[in-house]
Amino acid sequence: MIQDFNRFLHWSTAALLYTICFFIRVSPNTLQEVLQTDLSLTFGQIGLVSAIYYYTYGLSQMLGSLSVHYIGIQRYLRFCLLFLIAGLCLFIFSTSLTELLLSRFLMGIGASILFFYTLQLAEKMLPHYRFSFFVALTNLMGILGALCAQT
Numbered sequence: 001m002i003q004d005f006n007r008f009l010h011w012s013t014a015a016l017l018y019t020i021c022f023f024i025r026v027s028p029n030t031l032q033e034v035l036q037t038d039l040s041l042t043f044g045q046i047g048l049v050s051a052i053y054y055y056t057y058g059l060s061q062m063l064g065s066l067s068v069h070y071i072g073i074q075r076y077l078r079f080c081l082l083f084l085i086a087g088l089c090l091f092i093f094s095t096s097l098t099e100l101l102l103s104r105f106l107m108g109i110g111a112s113i114l115f116f117y118t119l120q121l122a123e124k125m126l127p128h129y130r131f132s133f134f135v136a137l138t139n140l141m142g143i144l145g146a147l148c149a150q151t
Contacts, residue, residue: 007125011134014118015141017081021111022145024088025053028104030149041097049100056108064113077117084110115142 028035028050035041035049068076087106094100115138122134 007121011118011121011126014114014121015138018114018118018138019141019145019148021084021114022142023149024084024107024111025057026146026149028053035100039095039097039100041100045097049097049104052101053104053108053111056105057112060109060112061115065116068113068116073113073117073120076113080110080113082110083107086110 028046032046035046041049064076064080071079083106087103087108087110090099090106091103094103118138119135122138123131126134
């Protein structure tokens with residue numbers, strides 16, 4: 001019973017990180033006015049700040065899914081979380097468009113593997129007959145992160 005709870009707790013932690021990644025994904029839309037006034041960015045530049053995350057995220061997800069089998073999911077996750085935290089810190093202290101772009105680039109790399117990791121935990125640690133439920137729950141956690149960022 002306790003072992004089952006620990007497995008669920010492990011998956012829940014990964015799902016929470018996935019929620020935070022969705023929050024990060026849509027945050028420039030919420031910060032649009034702040035970015036315009038504080039950094040004197042245009043709408044096009046703010047769009048570029050948002051877009052670079054998606055470009056990096058998509059490419060990193062594709063490359064990460066291929067390389068994770070060679071590196072190992074735990075080591076790859078540590079690497080990605082380091083990039084995610086570095087990107088967040090840089091984003092917080094950014095004073096120019098270049099720093100914002102670099103921070104979003106790092107965040108895109110960092111967030112790319114969390115979906116795979118969360119699903120792999122669900123597959124390996126939780127009952128197999130509940131796998132589709134945990135896939136849906138993982139997606140729900142991501143959507144909740146996006147909703148929180150927009151409010």
